[in-house]
Structure formats: structure tokens, C-alpha cells
Amino acid sequence: MATEGWGKQGTWEETENFLGKVIGVSVGADAVELGSIRKWLEAKEFYAPIHSDEKAAVEAGFKDIVAPHTMAFTYGLPAYFTPEKPLEKMGDTPRQIPVPVIFDVPAPCKLSFATSIDIEFYEDMYVGDKITCTHKLIDITHKTLSVGEGAFLTQEDTYVNQKSDKVARVLLVIFRFNPPVNE
Amino acid sequence: MTDWNKNISTDQIKVGDKLPDISIPITLQRLVMEAGANYDLSLFHHDKEVAITVGAPDAFANSFFNMGMYERLLREWAGPNARLKKIGSLKMIKFNGVGDTVTFEGVVSKIEENIVTVDLISRTSPTNITTTAFGIVQLNEVEGS
Numbered sequence: 001m002a003t004e005g006w007g008k009q010g011t012w013e014e015t016e017n018f019l020g021k022v023i024g025v026s027v028g029a030d031a032v033e034l035g036s037i038r039k040w041l042e043a044k045e046f047y048a049p050i051h052s053d054e055k056a057a058v059e060a061g062f063k064d065i066v067a068p069h070t071m072a073f074t075y076g077l078p079a080y081f082t083p084e085k086p087l088e089k090m091g092d093t094p095r096q097i098p099v100p101v102i103f104d105v106p107a108p109c110k111l112s113f114a115t116s117i118d119i120e121f122y123e124d125m126y127v128g129d130k131i132t133c134t135h136k137l138i139d140i141t142h143k144t145l146s147v148g149e150g151a152f153l154t155q156e157d158t159y160v161n162q163k164s165d166k167v168a169r170v171l172l173v174i175f176r177f178n179p180p181v182n183e
Numbered sequence: 184m185t186d187w188n189k190n191i192s193t194d195q196i197k198v199g200d201k202l203p204d205i206s207i208p209i210t211l212q213r214l215v216m217e218a219g220a221n222y223d224l225s226l227f228h229h230d231k232e233v234a235i236t237v238g239a240p241d242a243f244a245n246s247f248f249n250m251g252m253y254e255r256l257l258r259e260w261a262g263p264n265a266r267l268k269k270i271g272s273l274k275m276i277k278f279n280g281v282g283d284t285v286t287f288e289g290v291v292s293k294i295e296e297n298i299v300t301v302d303l304i305s306r307t308s309p310t311n312i313t314t315t316a317f318g319i320v321q322l323n324e325v326e327g328s
Contacts, residue, residue: 029222036220043216044248045207046255049187050263056187060263061323068258069267070250077222097223117246117273121266 007176010106015151018137023155024100028131029079032067040071067125072159072168075125076133100135101155101174109150109176118171123161130162143175150177190262193297193322202260202289202301205252209283214242221247234280243278244285249314253303256287257318261299264323268298273316283307289318297322 030036037051049056050066057065067075080095081088088095096103102112125131139154157170207213214229223245226233234242253270279285285305293300303316 039216039220040251043213043220044251044255046251046258047185048255048258048263056263068251068254070247070254070270071221073223073247073250074221080224094224094226096225114246114275117250118269118271119250120269 007102007109007112008104008106009108011108012142012151014106015140015153018105019140020136020138022134022136023104024098024135026076026078026098026133026135028075028133029077030075032071032075032125032127032129032131034065034127036074037065037067037071040068040074062124064126067127067129069121069124069168070119072119072121072125072131073170075129075131076157076159099155099172099174101137101153101172102176105137105153107151107153107176109178111148111150111179112174112176114172115152115175116171116173120169121167122169123165123167125161125167129167131159131167132162134158134160138171145175145177147175148177148179150175185259187263190264191260191322193294193299196291196294196299198291198294200291202256202291204286204288205256205259206284206286207252209244209279209281209285211242211281214244214281217244217248221245221251223247231281234278239278239280241281243280246273246275249273249275249279249305249316252285252287252305253289253316253318256289256303257301257320260289260301261320261322266321266323267318268321269317269319270303271317271319273314275314277307277311277313279305279307279313283313285313292317 136156138156141152155172159168228245231241287305289301289303292302299320301318305314306312
């Protein structure tokens with residue numbers, strides 16, 4: 001499940017320069033709102049009254065209709081198109097989901113795949129909340145696997161709401177590597 | 184059909200209990216709906232030609248979908264009062280792709296006071312495990328639930 005052809009290139013020394021540093025901040029494109037919750041649930045055939053009915057949510061101990069916990073990923077994603085970015089032209093490379101350890105941290109590797117994702121939940125997300133995500137590179141572990149030689153890069157993503165309350169913490173481990181030369 | 188008036192309590196469960204499975208067909212229409220809803224617009228998740236370049240037979244579901252389906256599994260089992268604390272160590276072993284019917288499953292592996300750990304897997308056949316993870320749920324046992 002490797003991806004090829006995208007990822008910032010550079011030396012391992014350049015990779016090390018990013019260790020322990022914030023490598024990006026993503027401002028979620030949209031605030032939490034009922035329509036996006038409904039569409040997210042619909043694709044999974046997921047119905048739970050706490051996500052659509054105020055009375056049910058309050059009876060379950062929430063302050064109001066609450067967003068699904070794992071929607072933190074979605075509400076932390078920035079817009080694909082903004083007035084500040086160049087407009088897309090026919091033939092441009094399609095935009096990928098922004099993963100800072102691939103797109104903003106240089107490494108001497110052609111391929112990558114995600115090996116593990118952890119998400120811990122803190123404050124609930126309610127209608128009107130705006131989510132911002134800070135990405136930090138917290139670990140680099142060099143390793144040779146059957147697919148090739150490279151390193152596991154661990155990205156810590158901290159999601160907060162507009163009051164700076166932590167909503168979620170994600171650890172995303174990406175293996176960036178080159179396949180063996182004789183293959 | 185889930186009974187949303189019920190909440191699981193620790194006196195009703197034991198280690199080894201199996202959660203009710205959820206099976207869901209992965210169609211291209213579902214993946215397009217999912218991409219629009221979860222905002223991961225990477226082409227692998229709705230374009231067969233691009234998916235093939237990374238070794239998949241067809242467009243495949245992303246990690247957000249798998250996380251969301253595990254949330255659904257845990258929520259439907261635990262009930263509305265439960266609080267999801269963590270989904271850990273999600274590993275995507277194989278693709279959940281177009282044409283697959285994916286079954287999401289869970290087994291209670293640890294109970295400490297009202298904190299329950301559930302081992303999670305998804306599979307497309309009895310022998311084809313596609314993802315693994317674990318979930319941690321806090322059961323809130325309110326009066327009358």
C-alpha cells in the first residue's frame with residue numbers, strides 16, 4: 001500500500017533538522033455543522049441520535065448534538081482551494097490530502113506508506129466549533145524492511161477548537177523508503 | 184436495528200465477548216460519498232486507474248472511513264452514554280476496495296472499572312483481514328440507563 005511520485009526530497013540530515021519541530025498548522029476549512037455530520041454518517045450507514053437529535057444528545061450527557069469523535073480528522077483538514085492559491089489548470093497534478101511528514105519534511109525516499117494511526121479523544125465537538133491542527137515531527141527511526149530501506153517518521157497531530165481546548169491527539173507513523181536497487 | 188435506549192454496563196460484559204458485527208459493501212458510489220464527506224479527496228479513494236498504481240485492484244476506502252466504521256461499531260454496541268477515548272494502532276494491512284463486502288468486528292479484551300478495551304478487525308472473507316486496531320470506551324452508567 002505504498003504511494004509513489006509525491007513527497008518532498010532531501011537528505012537524511014535535512015530530515016533530522018525537522019525533528020521535534022512544528023512542521024505545519026492546518027486550519028479546518030469548515031466549522032462543525034449538521035449537514036457535514038449527516039453526510040459523513042450517511043456514507044457509513046451510521047445512525048445514532050446523539051449526532052442529530054438535541055434531546056437524545058443531552059439525555060446521553062452531551063451539551064448538545066455532538067459530532068462523531070473521528071470526524072476530528074475531517075474538521076482539521078484545510079481547504080483544497082482558496083483565493084490565495086493558484087487556480088487549478090487542466091493537467092495539474094491532482095491535490096492530495098496534506099500529510100506534512102510527506103509533503104513538508106524532506107527525505108531521500110521515493111515511496112511511502114502509513115503503518116499505524118492512533119487517535120485519542122478529549123473535548124467533544126459541537127456545532128460551530130472550528131478545529132485547527134498542529135503537526136509536529138516527533139520521531140525518526142531508520143529501518144530496513146522487506147520493501148526497502150528507509151525510516152519510520154512519526155507525526156503528532158494536535159487538534160484544538162477555537163477555545164484552544166484539545167479535541168484529539170493523533171500519532172501517524174509513515175514509512176518512507178526506497179526499494180532495493182536490484183528490483 | 185440498534186436500540187438507542189440501551190447502554191452497555193460493565194456487569195453485562197466479560198472479556199471475550201463479541202460485539203455485533205457490521206458488514207458493509209464497498210461500492211464506488213459509497214467511496215465517492217465518503218470522499219466528499221470526510222474531505223480526503225486523494226484519487227486512490229475514487230479512481231481505479233490511480234488505485235492500481237499503488238497495487239490496489241480498484242479504488243479503496245481510506246483510513247478515515249475505517250476509523251469511522253470502528254466508531255460506529257463501538258457506538259452501536261456501547262450505547263449513547265458511552266464516551267470513545269481512543270482508537271489505537273490502526274493498521275491497514277490490505278485494501279478495503281470496490282467490490283468487497285467488509286465486516287467490522289470487535290472482541291472485549293480488557294475491563295478496568297468502567298474503561299473497556301475492544302480488539303478490532305475488519306475482513307473481507309474469513310481469512311482476509313484488512314485492518315486491525317483497538318478501541319477504548321468509557322462506559323457511563325447513569326441511573327435508569
